[in-house]
Amino acid sequence: MIARRTLLAAAVATLAAGPALALPQLGQPAPAFTATDDHGKPVTLSQFAGRTVVLEWTNSGCPYVGKHYNSGTMQALQRKETADGVVWLTVSSSAPGMQGYFTAPTARKWAAKKHWAGTDLLLDSAGKIGREYGARNTPHMFVIDKAGKVAYMGGIDDRPYEDPESLKGAKPYVAMALADLKAGRPVAVPTSQPYGCSVKYNSAD
Amino acid sequence: MRLMTGLLAGILGALALTAPAVADPGPGPHVNADLVADHSGIAPGQTIHIALRQQIQPHWHTYWKNPGDSGEPPRLAWTLPAGFTTGDIVWPTPGKIPVGPLMNYGYEGQVLLPIPLTAPASAAPGAKAHLAAKVEILVCAEICVPETKEVALDLPVTAAPAPADPTWGPKIAQAIAAAPAAAPLTAAFQAKGATGVALAIAGAPLKGADAAGAYFYPASATAIDHAKPQAIERGPDGLTLTLAPGYDFQGGRAPATLAGVLAIGGKAYEVAAGPGPAPPGTSGLGPPAAKAANGGGADLGLLTAAVFAFVGGLILNLMPCVFPILAMKAASLAAHGGAEHRAEARAQGLAFGAGAVVTFVGLAGLLIALKAAGSAVGWGFQLQSPPVVAVLALLMLAVALDLSGVFEVGASLQGAGSGLASRGGLAGSFFTGLLAVVVAAPCTAPFMGSALGWALTQPAAAALVVFAALGLGFAAPFVAVAFVPGLLARLPRPGAWMDLFRKALAFPMYGAALWLVWVFAQQTGPEELAKLFAAGVIVALAAWLAGLAQKRMALGRRAVGLGAAAAIAAVVALAAVVWPKPAAAELTAEPYSPARLAELQAQGRPVFVNYTAAWCVSCQVNDRVAISTSTVRSAFARHKVAYLKADWTKHDAAIAAELASHGRAGVPLYLVYGKGGGDGVILPSILTPDIVVKAVEAADR
Numbered sequence: 067m068i069a070r071r072t073l074l075a076a077a078v079a080t081l082a083a084g085p086a087l088a089l090p091q092l093g094q095p096a097p098a099f100t101a102t103d104d105h106g107k108p109v110t111l112s113q114f115a116g117r118t119v120v121l122e123w124t125n126s127g128c129p130y131v132g133k134h135y136n137s138g139t140m141q142a143l144q145r146k147e148t149a150d151g152v153v154w155l156t157v158s159s160s161a162p163g164m165q166g167y168f169t170a171p172t173a174r175k176w177a178a179k180k181h182w183a184g185t186d187l188l189l190d191s192a193g194k195i196g197r198e199y200g201a202r203n204t205p206h207m208f209v210i211d212k213a214g215k216v217a218y219m220g221g222i223d224d225r226p227y228e229d230p231e232s233l234k235g236a237k238p239y240v241a242m243a244l245a246d247l248k249a250g251r252p253v254a255v256p257t258s259q260p261y262g263c264s265v266k267y268n269s270a271d
Numbered sequence: 272m273r274l275m276t277g278l279l280a281g282i283l284g285a286l287a288l289t290a291p292a293v294a295d296p297g298p299g300p301h302v303n304a305d306l307v308a309d310h311s312g313i314a315p316g317q318t319i320h321i322a323l324r325q326q327i328q329p330h331w332h333t334y335w336k337n338p339g340d341s342g343e344p345p346r347l348a349w350t351l352p353a354g355f356t357t358g359d360i361v362w363p364t365p366g367k368i369p370v371g372p373l374m375n376y377g378y379e380g381q382v383l384l385p386i387p388l389t390a391p392a393s394a395a396p397g398a399k400a401h402l403a404a405k406v407e408i409l410v411c412a413e414i415c416v417p418e419t420k421e422v423a424l425d426l427p428v429t430a431a432p433a434p435a436d437p438t439w440g441p442k443i444a445q446a447i448a449a450a451p452a453a454a455p456l457t458a459a460f461q462a463k464g465a466t467g468v469a470l471a472i473a474g475a476p477l478k479g480a481d482a483a484g485a486y487f488y489p490a491s492a493t494a495i496d497h498a499k500p501q502a503i504e505r506g507p508d509g510l511t512l513t514l515a516p517g518y519d520f521q522g523g524r525a526p527a528t529l530a531g532v533l534a535i536g537g538k539a540y541e542v543a544a545g546p547g548p549a550p551p552g553t554s555g556l557g558p559p560a561a562k563a564a565n566g567g568g569a570d571l572g573l574l575t576a577a578v579f580a581f582v583g584g585l586i587l588n589l590m591p592c593v594f595p596i597l598a599m600k601a602a603s604l605a606a607h608g609g610a611e612h613r614a615e616a617r618a619q620g621l622a623f624g625a626g627a628v629v630t631f632v633g634l635a636g637l638l639i640a641l642k643a644a645g646s647a648v649g650w651g652f653q654l655q656s657p658p659v660v661a662v663l664a665l666l667m668l669a670v671a672l673d674l675s676g677v678f679e680v681g682a683s684l685q686g687a688g689s690g691l692a693s694r695g696g697l698a699g700s701f702f703t704g705l706l707a708v709v710v711a712a713p714c715t716a717p718f719m720g721s722a723l724g725w726a727l728t729q730p731a732a733a734a735l736v737v738f739a740a741l742g743l744g745f746a747a748p749f750v751a752v753a754f755v756p757g758l759l760a761r762l763p764r765p766g767a768w769m770d771l772f773r774k775a776l777a778f779p780m781y782g783a784a785l786w787l788v789w790v791f792a793q794q795t796g797p798e799e800l801a802k803l804f805a806a807g808v809i810v811a812l813a814a815w816l817a818g819l820a821q822k823r824m825a826l827g828r829r830a831v832g833l834g835a836a837a838a839i840a841a842v843v844a845l846a847a848v849v850w851p852k853p854a855a856a857e858l859t860a861e862p863y864s865p866a867r868l869a870e871l872q873a874q875g876r877p878v879f880v881n882y883t884a885a886w887c888v889s890c891q892v893n894d895r896v897a898i899s900t901s902t903v904r905s906a907f908a909r910h911k912v913a914y915l916k917a918d919w920t921k922h923d924a925a926i927a928a929e930l931a932s933h934g935r936a937g938v939p940l941y942l943v944y945g946k947g948g949g950d951g952v953i954l955p956s957i958l959t960p961d962i963v964v965k966a967v968e969a970a971d972r
Contacts, residue, residue, distance in 0.1 A: 089496065092522035129409075129417050165414045200496075202340040202373050219518060226343055226492070228409055228417045257518035259492045263415050264341035267371040 089200045092219065092256055096210040097198040101157070101188040104173035109155070109186050116212055118247055119153045120240065122184070122222075123196065123265060125166030125204035126158075126176045129228045130262030134205060135180050137230055140222075144183035147244055154184035159196030161268035166204070167191060193267040203262035209243045209253075217253050218243035219260070226261030299418060301328045301410040304345075306402060306424035307383070309443035312433030313400065313426050316392040320361075321424065322383040322443050323347065323406065331412045332377040335365035337490055337531075339497045340373035343409050345384070350403040354391025361385040361450045364532060364539040365488060370413070374497040376488055383446040388426075396430040451532040451539035456509075458544035460529045468495065468516045471549030472533060472542055473509030479934075479953040481536040482510050483559040489531040493518040505559055507955050507962050508552030510535075556955060573733050577740040584744020620753025622697040624746035626704020631742035632735055634708070639731050657794045661803050664787035665810050665844060666706070671780035672811060674773050678818035704746060806844040813840035863917035863926075868944070871913045875946050877970035879912050879963075882930060882940040884919040889956060890939040897958035906964040910971040945970040 090097055096119075100110045111119065122140075124131050134140035144154050158173065160166035168176070173187050190196055199208060209218035223236035239258050246253045303326040310319045323345065325333055334342045349357055362384065365376040390400065403423040409415055427433070435441070456474035463469055470487060482505045489495050499515030519526040530543040672678065784807075792800050816837035820830035861867060863880055871878050881898065883890040897903065907914060917926045919938050930940055933953060941958065942951030943966040954966055 089516075089518075089521075127414065129415060197372070219521070220493075227346070227407075228343065228415075229346075229407055257493065257521050259518075261343070261492075262341060263411075264370045264373045264375070266413070267373075 090198075090208070090216050090219065092216050094216060095214050096208070096216050099195045099198060101190055101195060104168070104170050104177065104187040104189060106170055109188060111210075111214075114153045115214060117151060117153050118212055118244065119155060119210040120147065120184075120244070121199065121201075121208040121210070122154065122156045123201045123204050123206040124156050124158055125160050125263055125266060126168070127165040128204045128263035131166075131204050133228060133230050133233065134222060135182075137233055138181075139233060140205070141181050141183045143238070143241060147241075148183065148185055150244075150248070152244060153186075155186050155188055156182065156184045157188045157190050157195055157201070159190045159193045159201060160266040161191055161193060164266035164268070165263075166266055193265070196265050196267065201260075201265050203260045204265060205262055206260040206265070207240045209240060209247070211247055217247060218256050220258030221261045224258060226259055299416060300420075301331045301412075301416055302326065302333055302408050302418055304406050304408060304420045304422055306404070306422045307436070307439040307443070308388075308424060308426055309385075309436055309440045310433045311427070311436050312429035313388065313390045313394070314429050314432045315390055315394040315396065317432055318358075318387050318389040320385045320443050320447065321357075321388045321402065321426075322385045322439070322446065323360075323404075323422070325378065325382050325384070325408065327379055327381070327410065329380075331410050332368050332375065332379045333382070333408055333410050335376040335378070335488070336360070336362050337376060337488065337492050338409075339368075339375040339377070339492070341370070342375055342377065342411055342415065345406055345408040347386075348405045350405075352394075352400045352402075354393055355400060355402070356389045358387035358389070361387075361447055363446055363450050364534055367486065369498070370411075372498060375411075376497070383443060385443050385447050385450075390428065394428045396428050398428045400426045400428055402426060449539075451534075451541050454540040456533075456540055456542060457550040458529075458542050459547040459549055460544045461546065461548065462516060462520055462525050463513075466515070468514045468520060468529070469511055469549065470514055470529060470542075470544055471506075471509065471511040471553035472544070473506070473550040473553050476538070476540060477509040477535065478507070479955065480538075481559070485510060485512065485533065485535040485559075487512050487514060487531055487533055487542065489514075489517075489529065491517075491519065491526070491530070494526060494529055494531070503558050504554045505556040505955075506553040507556065507965075509550065511549060511554045556957060573736065576737050580737045580740040581744035581747075584741045585747060587741075587745050588748055616753045618697055619700045620750040622700035623704040623753075624743070624750045626701035627708050627746040628704075628739055628742035629701075630705040630708035631738045631745070635735055635738035636731075639734055657791055657799065660787050660791045660794065661799075661806070662845065664784050664791060664803065665806060667780055667784035667787060668807055668810050669814060670706070671777045671784060672814040674777035674780055676770075676774060676818075677811075677814045679821055708742065708745065802847050806847040809840050809844040809847070813837045813844065816840065860914045860916035863915040865925075865929075868915060871915075872944060872948050877910055877912045877946045877967055878915060878942075878944040878951075879907070879967060879970075880915045880917060880942040880944070880951065882917040882919060882926065882935075882938045882942075884938050887919075887938045893939055893941075893956075893958040897960050897963055900960045902960040903963045906967050910967050912967050912970070943967060943970045945972070 096111065098111050100108055103109050131140075148154050158166060158168045160168065168187075168189050168191070170189065173189060176182070177187055188195070195201075199206075201208075203221075205222050207218070207220060207222050208216065211217040218240065220239060222240050223233075223238050225232040225236040237255075239255055242255060243253045305324050306321055307324050308319060308321045313319050325345070327333055334344045336344050338344060347360075351357065363378070363382060365378060368375040368377050368379070388402070394400070401423065402425075403421070406420040406422055408418050408420065410418055435444075454474060454476050456472055456476065458470065458472040460468055460470045482503055485503050486501060487495075489497075495517045496515035497517075502513040504511040504513070525546055528543055528545055530541075533540050533542045788800070788803060788807075791803055814837075816833050820833035820837060823830040823833065860881065863882075868878060868880065881890075881894075883894065906912070917923075917929065919926050919930075930937065933940060933942070933951075939956050941954035941956075941963075943954060944951045952966060952970070954962060
């Protein structure tokens, strides 16, 4: 009787909490996905098998994204890493009508204006990839190693502030993780606090 | 069934539409900030509190020190006169601010962030200290706007400590008093795979605290998954929260400490847990009774609560505990199928609805009255009482026997008078509605906890509106079937199959009766169970006699003797299960008085005080299952415990005052005083022999 009630209550609590975000597990295979990019082309994670992949969540209207793009640090890292053979996927999970929502043309326009230098720009307005990865912020960063396993999750650096001044002397966790992978070392700091704006998921679903 | 699903989908869809549309940030500033001080001046060497006051636009929020899934806390860069120093912000307990599937911790409306300010001993009285800060505040609604402010305050340096500021002195003092406090708590956490972290917290402040809505706000943003619900398990000395692990627990790692704030029962405490086994007394009592969430949770409005209650009522129709009753109702509706019976079907539907609503309102009224009288009851309380469960079991048995054709409820009513011929069925429908609610009520507890808990804290009229809405929702599908001609026409026509159908439906009812007997067996012992079985046989006999009487009357014969025998048998059956059993292990208690307590304490004896009342159901349950047991009796003898009883059956102002001084509005309350004197330890309101024995052992140490 009591057990049954507890179960029921737990089930109800789970339902009431709504669609919760799952967490990918460090050292485990990264969740597979297929998305459409800003040119309408389908992109799957598996097509990059054998290469290191960076996932970067973005929102063009978010001040924290602005900190890294207006200063040029994000594009500089994108250029350096893609030149080294790293695949850099920038993902927008803003839902229609929400801040930072991208259609293919607005995404291309933003990329051109910001001199964005990643490999591909993925449109995830349904929030499907975002929810699978438990992406909660813009920018929220993930690094997937050549074996397809999650190697890093968290912030781009150790400064969870909007103030551009905070870039000075920041520890660049993503760059550090990529350097560790290139050198064949275990990633020294495999997780950190993701920070920034909330990902603008469609709150009604 | 399809109709129900459609209705539900429609209602849920309508709720979803109320989700906010995209926010236009509008003109700023969205937050105003300034500095205020709790004293009108500061003396050399003195420490006072100043506070950053934030006045936040409606629907916008700023953040706690751990902002949760996004955002950042306000940051201050001070420019202070030489030698002046500021301490850490005293963060008020935040509220939970859900954003889509994410969770933020922060503040809305006006909030004060108190900050200690110390003047150097060398400060010159008569001068003005110019305190200035650049404040960066991230303020968010659906989107976020960073706002930068320059704030300043000129504070006179006084030779002697200055008086408190009339406006801000009390407000800052209040903010500091309400902030999470350091407390004598023991806490430990254990990771349970990748799915949960059990955080167990014990300590005196948690004893007897209302754990409903308890919440752990982690200090670190990577410790837990903020958006996941925190399951609460209570224990006699504390509680265990099951949290979803955050990045700190990834890859088999665990943090060295899990620190944060526990908000519980309107209070908040600092918590720092290390890895390790749970402290004793932090589990075993199950989750708290559901009630409206506190601490930043949105208040349910009456209309919202009524709407949710209506939806909850609809969902109740799918509950296994009411299914047998509905099976019975379906048989009755089928009997009124066909276009020629439309008017009667409508009347039947309305009677069923009236029965459901009246019963819900009646139960609510009873619950409100019991609460007012001081009994610790919750929704579903009627099934906590073994006599009620026994009576219900017998009732189910009687209904099943009726369905099996042993006797006829409708027929006997018809036989009672020609005037009742047409209304006999209506009374039956009303009764079906009533029975369905009584059995369904415990099922509402988990689903409707929030709305019902809220309702019971409201004025009686509002509570009754919510319960009436629940009844309406519950009755709606059947009333709809009775009123929509298309639906009614689809019901099969009556015929000989109905008798078969009816007899088949008896079996779910036998099942329901057995389920209730099983519940009864959990609550009582083998002796009581034997009595209930005997009563069941007598009920079957009574039903058979009644059936015989009905058959005779149908043939025009008198059947007074048989009828009377059936009635007597029914009364005997009821009496057998409701009659209180003699309390075999009754402990001898002295009446409580403060003077007697002091006298016993002076003798160095441990004292157990039982605040009870004859009408308090949980007091009686505790008495039977925990206190009046041989285990407790021998423990009392072993530790020379004096047993005092404060009987609150009749109004007693002195006892009421004692209860109030322990923060209680009613009984039960159990206090154990140690032989060394001092204040009493409050035991949980739901006792087990083990809890009592442990408490008196501790009192004898």
